[in-house]
Every structure is written in C-alpha cells, then in structure tokens.
Amino acid sequence: MVDIKQNVSLQPFNSLAIPSVAAHFVELAQEQELPDIIAYSRARQLGLRVLGGGSNLVLADRVEACVVRNVLLGRALVDEDLDTVILEVAAGENWHELVAWSIAQGWSGLENLALIPGTVGAAPVQNIGAYGVEIADALVSVRAFDLQREDMRTLSNGQCLFEYRNSLFKSAENRYLICSMRLKLHKTFSPMLDYGPLQALKSKIGLRAEDVFDQVVAIRQAKLPDPKRIPNAGSFFKNPVVTGAVFQRLQRQFPDLVFFVVGSGYKLAAGWLIDKADLRGQFGAGGVGCYSEQALVLINPERASSSDVIAWSDRVQQRVEQLFGLALEVEPRFWT
Ligand code: FAD
Numbered sequence: 001m002v003d004i005k006q007n008v009s010l011q012p013f014n015s016l017a018i019p020s021v022a023a024h025f026v027e028l029a030q031e032q033e034l035p036d037i038i039a040y041s042r043a044r045q046l047g048l049r050v051l052g053g054g055s056n057l058v059l060a061d062r063v064e065a066c067v068v069r070n071v072l073l074g075r076a077l078v079d080e081d082l083d084t085v086i087l088e089v090a091a092g093e094n095w096h097e098l099v100a101w102s103i104a105q106g107w108s109g110l111e112n113l114a115l116i117p118g119t120v121g122a123a124p125v126q127n128i129g130a131y132g133v134e135i136a137d138a139l140v141s142v143r144a145f146d147l148q149r150e151d152m153r154t155l156s157n158g159q160c161l162f163e164y165r166n167s168l169f170k171s172a173e174n175r176y177l178i179c180s181m182r183l184k185l186h187k188t189f190s191p192m193l194d195y196g197p198l199q200a201l202k203s204k205i206g207l208r209a210e211d212v213f214d215q216v217v218a219i220r221q222a223k224l225p226d227p228k229r230i231p232n233a234g235s236f237f238k239n240p241v242v243t244g245a246v247f248q249r250l251q252r253q254f255p256d257l258v259f260f261v262v263g264s265g266y267k268l269a270a271g272w273l274i275d276k277a278d279l280r281g282q283f284g285a286g287g288v289g290c291y292s293e294q295a296l297v298l299i300n301p302e303r304a305s306s307s308d309v310i311a312w313s314d315r316v317q318q319r320v321e322q323l324f325g326l327a328l329e330v331e332p333r334f335w336t
C-alpha cells in the first residue's frame with residue numbers, strides 16, 4: 001500500500017523555502033506504486049504534481065493536488081561501443097551526483113552541467129543548460145508515464161521537442177511523469193569551452209573532463225548563492241532573444257548592451273538588463289530581492305510567501321519593460 005499523507009509542508013522541499021502545504025503528498029519509490037497513486041487521485045478528482053528537488057518552483061501557500069515526490073533510484077550501463085556508453089538513469093537520482101559519478105567512470109559530456117541542483121527527472125523539463133551545453137545534447141530517450149493516456153511511453157530526443165530552456169514536458173505541463181532516461185556519453189573527451197570563464201582551460205595541456213568539472217563547480221560556488229543558506233531558484237528569468245531591429249534600437253540606446261548572436265536573433269543577458277534597471281542588491285516586501293552577485297537570481301532570505309516572491313518578480317518585469325520595452329519571461333514553474 002502506498003503511504004499518501006495529507007497536509008504536508010513543502011517548505012523543506014523547495015529551494016526558495018516558500019512556506020507551502022500540499023493537500024496530499026506521496027513519495028514514489030517504485031514504479032509499481034503508480035496505479036495506486038493515480039487511483040487515489042482520480043477518486044478525489046485531484047490533479048497530480050510531480051516534485052523533484054524543488055529547485056525550479058514557486059509554490060502557492062497551499063497546493064490543492066496530490067504532490068508526488070519522485071525518489072525513483074538507479075543507474076545502469078545498458079550499452080556501449082568503442083567511443084560511447086548508454087546509461088539508463090532513474091528520475092529521482094540527484095543530477096549533480098550523476099554528473100560527478102559519470103566523470104569518475106571516465107565518461108564525458110555532462111561536465112559543463114555540474115552543480116545544477118535537482119533531480120535527473122526534471123532535467124529534460126526545462127532542458128537544463130549551462131556553459132553552452134544542454135541535456136538535449138546527451139539525451140537519447142525519456143521513459144515517461146503519460147497521465148492523460150495512462151500508459152508508459154518512450155519518447156525519443158526529437159519527440160521531446162527541446163528548445164532553449166524548453167521542452168514538450170514544460171509546454172504539456174503535468175501530463176508526463178518522467179520515470180527514467182537514457183543518456184549517451186563519450187569515452188573520448190571533446191571539451192566545450194566557448195564560455196568566458198572556461199576559456200582559460202583551452203591552453204591547458206592534457207585537459208581532462210575532471211578539470212572542466214572542477215572549474216564549473218568552483219565558478220558556481222563562488223558566484224551563485226547556496227540555496228541551503230540563501231533560498232533561491234537559480235535564474236528567475238530567461239534571457240530574451242530579440243530580432244535584429246529590436247537589438248539595433250537597444251544598442252543605440254545602450255552601447256554597452258550584453259548580447260550573443262543566436263541563429264538570426266540576438267540573446268540578451270537578462271541579468272545585465274536587471275542590473276541596468278538598478279535592481280541588483282535591491283529588496284522588496286518579505287525581504288525578497290535580486291542577489292548582489294548575480295541580479296538574475298531572486299533570493300528569499302527571510303523565507304517569505306509566494307505572494308512576496310511574485311510581487312518582486314512583477315516589479316522586476318515592470319522595470320525592465322519600462323526601461324527596455326522587453327517582456328522578461330519567468331523561468332521557474334508556478335504551482336498555484
Ligand atoms: P523541480 O523544481 O522539483 O520541478 C521543476 C518542474 O519539473 C516542475 O514543473 C515539476 O513538476 C517538473 N518535474 C520534476 N520532476 C519531474 C518528473 N520526474 N517528471 C515530470 N515532470 C517533472 N537550471 C538550468 O537549466 N541551468 C542551471 O545552470 C541551473 N542552475 C541553478 C542553480 C541554482 C542555485 C538553482 C537553485 C537552480 C538552478 N537551475 C538551473 C534550475 C533547476 O535546478 C533546474 O531546472 C532543475 O532541473 C530542477 O530540478 P528539480 O528536480 O529541482 O525540479
């Protein structure tokens with residue numbers, strides 16, 4: 001029998017430390033428990049919400065749903081050839097531990113994605129990315145329970161509809177419960193060092209994936225607030241990608257505008273826009289504000305409610321809109 005509890009605090013389970021209560025809460029440790037959880041929810045006309053590490057969530061005071069915390073564990077080597085390995089990894093595994101373990105086995109591909117909080121199962125949802133690499137680059141397929149069709153499906157990389165910090169699982173929110181995935185990693189290391197903080201490694205003789213991993217960990221520890229000490233959800237807004245005409249207007253107005261060419265568009269650094277709007281190190285109601293070392297990270301040091309987090313997020317969006325005429329899109333998912 002699955003142990004479904006009522007009125008469970010979600011504050012320990014979200015990295016913004018928002019005080020929130022789940023009306024119904026269960027930990028999914030075995031896939032065989034799913035039918036019972038679904039039957040319980042259907043009988044009470046409850047929606048299902050899948051919770052991983054809670055590092056990309058803004059929670060309402062009360063979540064009127066059955067919150068399923070994914071703790072499915074397991075990693076296995078399922079195939080290999082001379083150059084590559086295929087791993088099958090359960091969704092409840094910790095992402096950073098998977099990265100560290102894969103590097104220790106001599107398999108590269110995930111080193112730029114070190115120290116991203118959360119679970120393996122959430123990684124495809126927003127197609128996690130850092131330092132020029134995305135999970136889409138390594139992902140072969142996802143095994144997910146389709147809550148609409150009520151069957152297990154295997155979705156290929158192409159079927160996941162990956163885009164910049166986006167996927168099918170984000171657009172069809174709450175439809176799929178990701179149980180495991182297959183990743184393809186490499187036995188021969190080919191580094192991705194385009195991002196500024198990694199470029200110094202280009203001249204290192206005998207560069208190994210471990211070196212990139214260590215460098216990424218060091219930069220992130222120096223720059224990003226540890227959610228255990230200063231609650232946050234990482235980058236709160238996506239970097240906007242604008243057309244050439246918008247870019248030229250902005251560059252005339254702000255010659256020091258930070259941008260990167262992506263395809264036919266221009267990606268602007270949202271952190272720079274917020275900084276320019278004089279919001280870095282500024283705080284609003286409940287002590288919610290923009291982190292002094294990286295304005296893109298909203299912090300919640302006093303563990304205030306979601307209404308304070310949302311009020312500050314609205315204020316940032318309004319200021320950026322006023323100054324640049326740009327609508328910033330929120331990155332974390334909101335559970336209302
Ligand atoms: P949760 O927050 O628990 O869930 C996020 C969403 O995914 C929810 O909609 C949830 O329902 C859904 N979900 C979770 N698990 C499943 C599942 N098994 N099946 C279906 N849906 C599921 N993100 C980046 O992309 N790059 C970064 O560099 C990065 N750095 C970060 C740094 C910090 C300090 C923090 C706090 C966050 C950072 N993030 C980053 C954001 C976050 O860590 C990632 O989005 C991560 O993948 C979220 O994982 P989670 O398990 O915590 O997901």
Ligand code: NAP
Pocket residue numbers: 129130131132194195196197223224233234235236239260269270271294331
């Ligand atoms: P940063 O190095 O200060 O760079 C600022 C922004 O510029 C980043 O958002 C990044 O875009 C972009 N950028 C920098 N160099 C680039 C290049 N060579 N080509 C294209 N775009 C470039 O960023 P940071 O805040 O310290 O973060 C470092 C990396 O970790 C970034 O990739 C960032 O996405 C990731 N990160 C993500 C989160 C999250 O919650 N999503 C939180 C922390 C860090 P991209 O964001 O598109 O890479």
